[in-house]
Amino acid sequence: GQNIDQPTEMTATEGAIVQINCTYQTSGFNGLFWYQQHAGEAPTFLSYNVLDGLEEKGRFSSFLSRSKGYSYLLLKELQMKDSASYLCAVLDSNYQLIWGAGTKLIIKP
């Protein structure tokens, strides 16, 4: 079966750095997405990785290792507005998105 695992909840301090991990086992791989979802709102796109390595976009970076079936999202200089759920999703061999359950990130002052 297809499976995406990410921690249910994480807590971090304002101004710090946090890494949210995602491991996946899917039928095929055509890329990995990270989305941010604030409570009661729609998911919004953060990043897309299809090749191994690190993609940096401002305070957010996303890393992919296809051989290990592993990705992480790195958030730097955390702000209170970063409190949200972070969703990992893999595009499988049929170009369907398989979604993880999301990681709820709580930022404390």
Next chain:
Amino acid sequence: DAEITQSPRHKITETGRQVTLACHQTWNHNNMFWYRQDLGHGLRLIHYSYGVQDTNKGEVSDGYSVSRSNTEDLPLTLESAASSQTSVYFCASSEEPDYNEQFFGPGTRLTVL
């Protein structure tokens, strides 16, 4: 500005009733998707469409149907609502090819009593 809208935003219905959730996008995207989101689960794909007159079943399509008569709209119908269909429903659209990001509507919270 282009956008994707859903209506109603909240709906309470009774078991056995037919319910239709609307989704309208002005991005002119060919790809449109319906998901449900439940606590402890990831987004699960219900139905999707790659263009007018094209519809496909997703992972959890039983009890749901869609139709695509134009580019802008993909209404989702629950033929006979069940309590297990209480959920938050998101519509999304994307530009081809499939690895492009999906843009999500604000969601519809459906409660089936």
